[in-house]
Amino acid sequence: MSAEQTAMPPAEAESGGQLLEVEGLVTRYPVPRGLLGTIRRREQLHVHAVEGVDFSVGPGEMLALVGESGCGKTTTAQTVMRMVDADEGRISFRGQDISRLNHKQLRPLRREMQIIYQDPYESLDPRYRVRDTVAEPLLIHGIGASAAERDALVVQALVQAGLEPPELYLDRFPHELSGGQRQRVAIAAAMVLKPKLLLADEPVSMLDVSVRAGILRLLDELRRDGLAIVMITHDLSTAAHFADRIAVMYLGRIVEEGPAKEVVRTPLHPYTKALISVVPKRDPRDATAPQILTGETPNPVHIPSGCRFHPRCPIAEERCKTIDPELRTPGSATTPQHRAACILA
Amino acid sequence: MSAGTPVLSVEDLEVWFDVPGGELHAVQGVAFDLYPGERMGLVGESGCGKTTTVLALMGLLPPNASVAGRVLVEGEDALAKGEESMAPHRWRDVAMVFQGAMNAFNPVKTVGWQIVEPMELHGIAAGRAARKQAAELLEMVGISGSRADRYPHEFSGGMRQRAAIAMALACNPKVLLADEPTTALDVMVQAQILELLVRLTEDLGLAMILVTHDLPVVAQVCRRAAVMYAGKVAESGPIETLFHDPRHPYTRMLFQATPDLYGDDEVTSIPGAPPRLDREVVGCPFQPRCDSAFARCAHEEPRLREVGDNHTAACHLNDVPAEVAG
Amino acid sequence: MTEAIGLVDTPVATESTRRGFIREVLFGQRASVVGLVVLLFFVVIAIIGPWIEPYSTTTQVGPVYAPPSSQHWLGLDDGGIDMLSEVIAGARVSMVVGFAGAAVAMIIGGGVGLLSGYFGNKTDIFLMRITDYFLVIPDVPLMIVAAAVFGRSTLNVVLIIGIIYWTSTARLIRAQVKSVRERVYVKRARALGGGHGRLVRKHITPQVAPLLVANTVLTIAIAVFAETYIAFLGLEDPSTISWGKLIQNSLSGGAIFHKAWWAIIPPGLCVTIVILAATMMGQAMEDALNPRLRVGHLSVRRFRLRPLRGRLESE
Numbered sequence: 001m002s003a004e005q006t007a008m009p010p011a012e013a014e015s016g017g018q019l020l021e022v023e024g025l026v027t028r029y030p031v032p033r034g035l036l037g038t039i040r041r042r043e044q045l046h047v048h049a050v051e052g053v054d055f056s057v058g059p060g061e062m063l064a065l066v067g068e069s070g071c072g073k074t075t076t077a078q079t080v081m082r083m084v085d086a087d088e089g090r091i092s093f094r095g096q097d098i099s100r101l102n103h104k105q106l107r108p109l110r111r112e113m114q115i116i117y118q119d120p121y122e123s124l125d126p127r128y129r130v131r132d133t134v135a136e137p138l139l140i141h142g143i144g145a146s147a148a149e150r151d152a153l154v155v156q157a158l159v160q161a162g163l164e165p166p167e168l169y170l171d172r173f174p175h176e177l178s179g180g181q182r183q184r185v186a187i188a189a190a191m192v193l194k195p196k197l198l199l200a201d202e203p204v205s206m207l208d209v210s211v212r213a214g215i216l217r218l219l220d221e222l223r224r225d226g227l228a229i230v231m232i233t234h235d236l237s238t239a240a241h242f243a244d245r246i247a248v249m250y251l252g253r254i255v256e257e258g259p260a261k262e263v264v265r266t267p268l269h270p271y272t273k274a275l276i277s278v279v280p281k282r283d284p285r286d287a288t289a290p291q292i293l294t295g296e297t298p299n300p301v302h303i304p305s306g307c308r309f310h311p312r313c314p315i316a317e318e319r320c321k322t323i324d325p326e327l328r329t330p331g332s333a334t335t336p337q338h339r340a341a342c343i344l345a
Numbered sequence: 346m347s348a349g350t351p352v353l354s355v356e357d358l359e360v361w362f363d364v365p366g367g368e369l370h371a372v373q374g375v376a377f378d379l380y381p382g383e384r385m386g387l388v389g390e391s392g393c394g395k396t397t398t399v400l401a402l403m404g405l406l407p408p409n410a411s412v413a414g415r416v417l418v419e420g421e422d423a424l425a426k427g428e429e430s431m432a433p434h435r436w437r438d439v440a441m442v443f444q445g446a447m448n449a450f451n452p453v454k455t456v457g458w459q460i461v462e463p464m465e466l467h468g469i470a471a472g473r474a475a476r477k478q479a480a481e482l483l484e485m486v487g488i489s490g491s492r493a494d495r496y497p498h499e500f501s502g503g504m505r506q507r508a509a510i511a512m513a514l515a516c517n518p519k520v521l522l523a524d525e526p527t528t529a530l531d532v533m534v535q536a537q538i539l540e541l542l543v544r545l546t547e548d549l550g551l552a553m554i555l556v557t558h559d560l561p562v563v564a565q566v567c568r569r570a571a572v573m574y575a576g577k578v579a580e581s582g583p584i585e586t587l588f589h590d591p592r593h594p595y596t597r598m599l600f601q602a603t604p605d606l607y608g609d610d611e612v613t614s615i616p617g618a619p620p621r622l623d624r625e626v627v628g629c630p631f632q633p634r635c636d637s638a639f640a641r642c643a644h645e646e647p648r649l650r651e652v653g654d655n656h657t658a659a660c661h662l663n664d665v666p667a668e669v670a671g
Numbered sequence: 672m673t674e675a676i677g678l679v680d681t682p683v684a685t686e687s688t689r690r691g692f693i694r695e696v697l698f699g700q701r702a703s704v705v706g707l708v709v710l711l712f713f714v715v716i717a718i719i720g721p722w723i724e725p726y727s728t729t730t731q732v733g734p735v736y737a738p739p740s741s742q743h744w745l746g747l748d749d750g751g752i753d754m755l756s757e758v759i760a761g762a763r764v765s766m767v768v769g770f771a772g773a774a775v776a777m778i779i780g781g782g783v784g785l786l787s788g789y790f791g792n793k794t795d796i797f798l799m800r801i802t803d804y805f806l807v808i809p810d811v812p813l814m815i816v817a818a819a820v821f822g823r824s825t826l827n828v829v830l831i832i833g834i835i836y837w838t839s840t841a842r843l844i845r846a847q848v849k850s851v852r853e854r855v856y857v858k859r860a861r862a863l864g865g866g867h868g869r870l871v872r873k874h875i876t877p878q879v880a881p882l883l884v885a886n887t888v889l890t891i892a893i894a895v896f897a898e899t900y901i902a903f904l905g906l907e908d909p910s911t912i913s914w915g916k917l918i919q920n921s922l923s924g925g926a927i928f929h930k931a932w933w934a935i936i937p938p939g940l941c942v943t944i945v946i947l948a949a950t951m952m953g954q955a956m957e958d959a960l961n962p963r964l965r966v967g968h969l970s971v972r973r974f975r976l977r978p979l980r981g982r983l984e985s986e
Contacts, residue, residue: 068531083862110864122855127877136873137863178618186859193863208390209558210602214614234531237561241604241612264606278536280561282605284585287565292536296501361977406974413977427976 018056018092019228020080020197025053025089027072027079031301048300049075051252053089054327059196062219062229064239064260067249068275070297073232076249077199080230081115082106094196111141114190118202120182124174131170134158134189141193157192161185162218180211187218198222200231204238216242236279240264245337248272251300251308254327258338268330268340270313307342315344350420351378352519352552353402353439358414360394360401369623371397373576374414376649379520379552384543386563386570386584387556388599392619394576395556396444399522403441404431419519436463440518444525446509450497456483456508457493463515482511486541503534507541514545521545524556539566560603564588569655572596575619575630578649582656592658594635629661637662696881696959703959706888706952713945717762726753728760728912736931746933748917749924757912758937764913765942768829769895775833776840776894777887783837784844785879789852789871795845806838810897811904818906825908832897840886844879851878882960889953892946899942914938 027050033042050072057063065073078084080091082098091099098109117123124133134154137143144150158166161184174182183203190198200219204212220242223229233239239246240260247257248271256269267273277291293312298304304311310320323343329336330345360372372394379385387395400406402416404423416424423434443449451459460479464470470478480490486507488500497505506526513521523542527535543566546553555567563570564584571581572595580593591597595615604612617634620626629635632642641661649659698704716723726732731751732743739746745754787798814831821827851857857874901907902915909916921934 068533081862083858107864110862115859115862117855117859119855123859125856125860125874136860136865140860140863140865140869189859189863209560209599210390210615212614213602213604213612214616216612217614235604236532237604237606240606241608275532276606278532279606280539280559280565282561282564282588282600282603282608284564284588290536290540292540293533296503296534297531359977401974404974408973408975411975411977424976428973 018058019094020230021056021090021092022076022080023054023090023092025050025076025079025091026087027075027084028087045301048252048303050079050086051303053249053252053254055247055254055257057197057228057230059228060223060226061245062223062231062243064243064246065230065232065249066234066236066239066246066275068234068297070251070300071249072252072300073249074201077115077201077230077232081113081199082109108141111137111193112195113197113199114193114195115199115201116183116186116190116203119206120179120186121174121206123186124182126174128174129170130158130163130172130174130177130185133174133185134192137189137193143193153192154188157188158185160191160222161188162214163188178211179207180214183207183215184218187215187222191222195227197228197230200229202233203231205233205235212238236264236275248275251297251303253308253341255309255342256340257327258333259335262334262338266334266338268333268338268345269309269342270315270344271309272340274314317344319343349380351417352381352419353379354415354417354420355398355402356415356417358398358401358416359412360397360406361411362407363409363411364623367623371576371622372401375571375573375576375578377571377578377581379554381519381552382546382550383569384546384553384555384567386567387554387573388558388560388563388570389573390558390619392622393573394622395573396524398573399441399524399554399556402439402522403435404428405435405441436513436518437467437469437516438518439520439522440513440516441522442506442509442513442524442526445529446512446526447502447505447529450505450508452497455494455496456500459497460493460508460512460515463512467516469516479511479515482514483508485514485545486511487537503530503537506530506534506538510538510541510545514549514551519550519552521551521553522556523553525558526555527562528557528559535562542566560600561605572599575626576622577630577659578657579631579660580656580658581649582653582658586653586656590653592652592656592663593631593660594637594662595631596658598636629659696885696956699959700955702951703955706948706950706955709944709948710891710952713762713766713941713948716759717766720759720763724753724756724759726756728752728756736926736929736934738931739933745937746931748931748934749920749926754917754933754937757917758914758941760912761914761917761938762941764825764911765895765898765915765945768825768832768898768913769891769945771829772832772836772894772897773887773890775829776837776890777883779833780837780840780886781844781883783841785848785871785875787841788845788848789867789875791849798841799845802838802841805835808835810835811900814901814904814906823906823908825911828898828901828907831901832894836890836893836897840883840890843886844883847879847882848875851875882957885953885956885960887953888949888956892949892953895942895945895949914942 028046028048031045031047033044053076055063065076067073075084079086086099089099090097093109093113098106131154134157135150138150138153144153155166158169163169163181163184177185203219204215207215216238219229231243243260245258246260246263247254248263248269249255250271256263256267256272263272264276267276274291274293277288281288291314295312298311306321306323307325310316313320320343325341325343327339327341329339332345356376358372358375362369362371375398377385387398389395401412406412412424414424415422418434418438423431457476457479460482461475464475464478476493480493483493484490488504488507500508526542527538530538539562542553545551555563557563567584569582570584570587572579572587572593574595580587580591580596587596588600591600598615601613602615615634620630628644629642629647632638635642647659647661649657650663652658652663697707732753733747733751735747735749735751737743737747743753743755745758748754748757783798783802787795813835817827817831852875857870860870860874898913899915902913903919905919907913907916917938918935921931926934
């Protein structure tokens with residue numbers, strides 16, 4: 001393979017083989033008070049987007065971060081990617097603590113961590129041809145000594161993303177491509193740097209159903225080649241099918257985490273149980289009695305005391321109002337990797 | 346199944362759009378009957394013509410559209426004289442919850458005012474009586490009536506969608522067209538809205554067409570569905586039959602492309618893309634992407650035929666004896 | 672596993688591509704083309720002026736306020752100098768000052784707008800305050816003061832025009848930059864590790880440039896007018912001839928009393944036409960570029976009916 005990455009980072013410190021480790025992550029956004037509010041010394045409120053999140057991802061693993069809007073999954077991803085600064089906590093990538101590095105120090109790391117976004121219609125600069133979009137990362141990081149070398153890498157990335165024959169796509173503009181093709185271009189642009197970790201933020205939610213499977217299977221293939229993937233999705237069915245592990249988030253915390261099939265078949269946390277019961281099933285005969293929770297997810301500015309789920313929890317007890325449960329493996333779990341944050345699990 | 350006369354009957358519905366360079370044949374001969382209290386799904390992917398179809402039923406197409414066919418609302422052809430014959434039925438007999446309705450509220454008017462508006466426009470009620478009815482409608486969709494004086498930005502997304510449904514019900518219609526009512530909503534809120542829609546059809550005897558690309562939603566909420574592709578109905582029938590005994594490859598492949606929560610079967614995508622509708626399509630429109638196409642499919646267009654009890658499909662495979670199809 | 676091509680099947684969307692700008696925005700509308708042609712006409716006149724002026728602009732060739740004749744199409748002014756030559760010469764100064772002044776405004780306004788929109792936060796607040804201050808300064812008194820303090824040269828006039836009129840450009844560019852900066856492809860480039868320079872140069876500027884050009888054309892109209900009244904007020908270098916100067920000359924030289932319309936109207940007309948042309952062109956370009964200005968289908972929805980085509984016999 002020509003034009004390999006030069007200056008490879010030192011061999012990864014084996015921190016249990018995990019590529020990415022997140023501990024105690026906290027990210028808050030101040031709610032704007034306005035001039036009057038500041039003068040009157042109103043209490044500075046915060047949006048508690050991420051309130052203590054721990055998880056890890058190993059090479060070749062796909063972790064799905066699942067939850068409804070406002071649960072903090074997107075902020076978690078942005079914080080891990082260092083697009084946003086964490087207020088507390090530690091992010092370790094390949095054994096190195098990256099939580100406090102500045103933009104300049106992060107630059108070489110950006111080759112190893114890539115992101116693909118939800119909207120394929122907005123992800124690509126409309127003035128750039130496919131070739132330019134996929135070559136841009138190479139230019140930014142100074143990879144490839146000549147245009148010919150870069151072109152070779154671009155072609156390789158396009159093939160990897162399933163756009164074959166690549167010559168057909170190189171000179172196209174985004175508006176000449178379908179949504180699925182655009183998303184593949186975005187994936188090619190991410191993969192051209194040969195990253196170790198890919199963050200996929202709702203990669204298929206804006207695509208037609210008939211096209212989604214293709215993209216998801218592509219991600220699956222990439223995973224088998226050793227890429228670690230964190231996929232953010234609100235669609236439990238997709239997570240159950242393609243991810244190795246699922247982490248369910250609610251109001252800034254992970255409330256349940258474990259092997260995908262297990263979490264879906266034997267959920268431990270009442271929120272997960274309720275979510276699973278309301279996911280529409282494909283087979284019309286599979287009518288499970290949906291456990292529809294009342295109301296909507298509360299505002300992350302005012303997190304309920306004790307267990308943050310207790311106001312909506314169908315099995316909440318008195319002590320749930322005061323105890324904030326830890327994410328741990330309850331007795332009823334079938335495997336030790338399956339954890340839930342519920343004292344009644 | 347409900348017997349009696351259909352409350353809505355669509356025959357040979359066709360819609361063309363004038364586009365630079367010619368015409369786009371967006372809807373090509375859609376037909377179905379809808380009975381009181383029935384929930385029917387209209388399923389398809391982007392560009393298949395499902396939204397255009399329901400807009401045509403409301404007469405809400407732009408000036409560059411031309412329509413042909415019959416839309417019988419309780420026996421009367423609403424399409425006969427164009428806008429003139431459509432207007433009396435609009436909102437009073439057939440109402441619609443639009444795609445993205447929850448974001449289409451007027452931000453400077455209270456929600457109550459916006460529900461009263463159609464009532465006054467169509468002469469159903471006015472003044473205090475109308476405001477009282479609006480509050481009742483809000484209660485019916487699960488929002489406290491006192492909230493009628495609030496503004497849209499004070500409501501959450503799910504509540505705005507409920508309010509949009511209340512607005513559609515303002516004039517007591519017989520048919521409710523819901524275009525992607527839960528697409529932008531969280532799964533829990535989606536469940537709440539779907540439960541609401543089911544309850545409304547049962548309590549009010551309302552007939553509903555649920556337009557969506559989300560097959561599992563249709564599977565859970567509707568009894569019947571029509572699957573659209575390239576402006577035509579590819580298959581139509583009871584939703585159970587569509588899943589367990591599909592007679593059109595597109596229906597089968599669409600289900601196969603949808604991951605199921607518990608299922609372990611492979612999820613496969615459909616290669617290719619739908620045909621352009623500004624050109625004449627020769628043969629079956631799905632043929633280039635079909636995994637079971639044979640010679641006839643490329644030059645003869647299959648017609649929609651009965652293949653079972655209340656079950657129609659437009660596919661040559663249903664004509665051919667078993668040996669040749671295999 | 673590869674997707675079937677289907678490239679030709681996807682309909683072409685209306686995005687801003689390189690070729691599109693010239694074809695759609697510049698030549699796509701009649702108003703723009705007309706404006707462009709007129710402006711080009713005057714630019715050409717300004718350039719070839721020295722070679723087509725029929726007479727000298729300094730020597731008297733006839734009696735004061737002689738009316739138009741076959742030798743002097745626009746008659747003579749209060750000094751007996753051929754008006755036509757003066758109008759042609761005036762084109763040079765008026766156009767140069769107009770274009771140069773607009774260029775200065777564009778550079779300052781574009782720069783401020785870019786920095787403000789891209790960096791946001793304190794930079795934005797700071798720069799916008801400055802913009803507000805400049806907006807409030809009354810232009811005529813400023814010019815009078817500047818002329819008195821710095822002298823009445825053409826360069827000063829260009830600078831003054833630029834300094835007074837950059838604010839609306841800044842606002843416009845700031846809004847556009849802010850919106851482009853939030854686009855997903857810009858965020859993606861940043862996530863890739865792209866620095867500010869790259870983002871601005873390669874992603875933001877190409878999207879903002881067309882609007883900047885359109886806005887500059889509009890600024891030309893304003894600048895030409897500004898030059899005219901600066902000259903009219905006598906704040907310009909007295910040795911230069913511009914249309915404004917010609918108007919001032921004629922009014923102070925008693926042209927009205929002599930009923931010498933040929934001394935007043937031609938320069939005034941030229942100024943008006945140039946301003947009109949630039950405004951037409953600039954407005955048309957801005958309309959083409961600004962998607963919000965496109966009106967949706969607010970007209971009553973009157974779809975058309977088509978009779979059912981004859982049913983096929985084979986049914």
